Amino acid sequence: MRLIWLLSPALFVIALAFWAYKENYRTKAAYDAVAQVRADISSTRSELSKLRAEWAYLNRPERLSRLADQQFSHLGLMPMRAQQFATVADLPFPTIPAAAVGASMDVSFDGGQQ
Numbered sequence: 001m002r003l004i005w006l007l008s009p010a011l012f013v014i015a016l017a018f019w020a021y022k023e024n025y026r027t028k029a030a031y032d033a034v035a036q037v038r039a040d041i042s043s044t045r046s047e048l049s050k051l052r053a054e055w056a057y058l059n060r061p062e063r064l065s066r067l068a069d070q071q072f073s074h075l076g077l078m079p080m081r082a083q084q085f086a087t088v089a090d091l092p093f094p095t096i097p098a099a100a101v102g103a104s105m106d107v108s109f110d111g112g113q114q
């Protein structure tokens with residue numbers, strides 16, 4: 001009986017050491033994963049800033065105006081006029097018929113079978 005009382009704390013300490021060892025390596029793996037995600041985010045932000053700079057460069061008004069002038073006859077472009085714009089009141093919106101209050105409606109679904 002005395003042997004059980006002496007060995008059980010030792011086995012408990014060994015089990016805790018094994019658990020701490022595993023948790024240590026899990027924590028290191030989690031830190032490595034976080035570091036990789038942060039590196040990916042940094043790389044993606046860098047790529048995004050390059051793409052934004054390129055977009056701003058390609059969309060300069062003087063460049064677009066020059067391209068429009070060069071391609072005017074090929075594309076059949078016409079200069080914009082104020083009459084080409086419409087107001088919201090000029091747009092046709094679909095009308096949805098309102099259901100009569102108290103009217104019964106069939107809302108059953110039979111799975112496409114009749």
